[in-house]
């Protein structure tokens with residue numbers, strides 16, 4: 001409980017967290033949460049992990065669609081993102097994203113102990129999803145990855161650039177590199193304009209220290225992939241300039257999972273769920289079908 005008389009903790013936008021759905025993470029930071037609860041009995045839990053610089057608001061359409069299938073969807077803005085506390089798009093250890101995700105997932109599992117749990121992750125949220133599932137390999141009924149960050153883009157992360165980033169990280173870690181080029185997010189200009197206009201997105205430069213954390217996450221995934229046995233669905237555009245499709249192909253080809261699927265969208269840009277309408281529609285169809293088909297039959301159904 002806050003000290004009596006203490007000023008209420010407020011979101012970066014100035015809203016008291018007492019007026020917002022939130023959890024408090026292990027470092028005492030308030031994370032803004034969203035929940036999409038179906039009218040009747042939910043069939044499964046779905047946690048959505050958003051990517052770098054964005055927040056969980058733009059996943060409302062996806063969550064509404066999942067809710068129509070009696071799925072209980074939940075998400076939070078990662079530390080340093082959107083309406084959550086923390087230094088904007090920066091993290092001292094990538095593990096914090098995974099720890100916080102497991103905290104929120106465990107909270108929802110405690111409320112719905114009999115429901116299977118799925119994760120849907122996009123881009124950096126895909127890396128969070130992969131490493132979260134790797135920490136609890138038996139806990140998830142499935143993981144859906146939309147253009148996940150699995151490997152560095154070899155054009156942007158040349159050995160020289162990686163060397164310079166590591167050197168600069170020791171010298172000036174708060175130095176900023178370029179920002180995320182929104183033109184590569186989607187072929188739908190309205191979606192790019194919406195991203196650029198969204199004040200809850202971080203539009204500043206990426207700190208070298210944050211880039212280092214992303215690289216460390218990539219290295220962790222490279223080590224984990226040969227032991228991935230949980231079910232997953234990969235969706236990736238072959239014109240993605242932000243997260244190379246080769247990472248998804250490598251994960252699909254090198255993981256021992258016997259229940260894995262990759263769907264390539266020809267000409268697709270990075271944010272497939274916000275790409276051209278026919279692609280976004282296909283992505284929603286693919287992930288809702290895959291998740292509902294991966295909900296284990298309940299004992300009552302088995303008894304029939």
Ligand SMILES: O=C1N[C@]2(CO1)C[C@H](C(=O)N1CCC(COc3ccc(F)cc3Cl)CC1)C2
Nearest residue numbers: 051052054123124125149211212214215242271
């Ligand atoms: O709809 C959406 N998608 C979003 C935004 O809005 C894209 C963004 C997102 O998560 N990434 C795109 C950029 C990428 C940069 O990667 C690096 C940069 C420097 C570095 F040193 C090492 C790496 Cl790995 C990380 C993943 C989420």
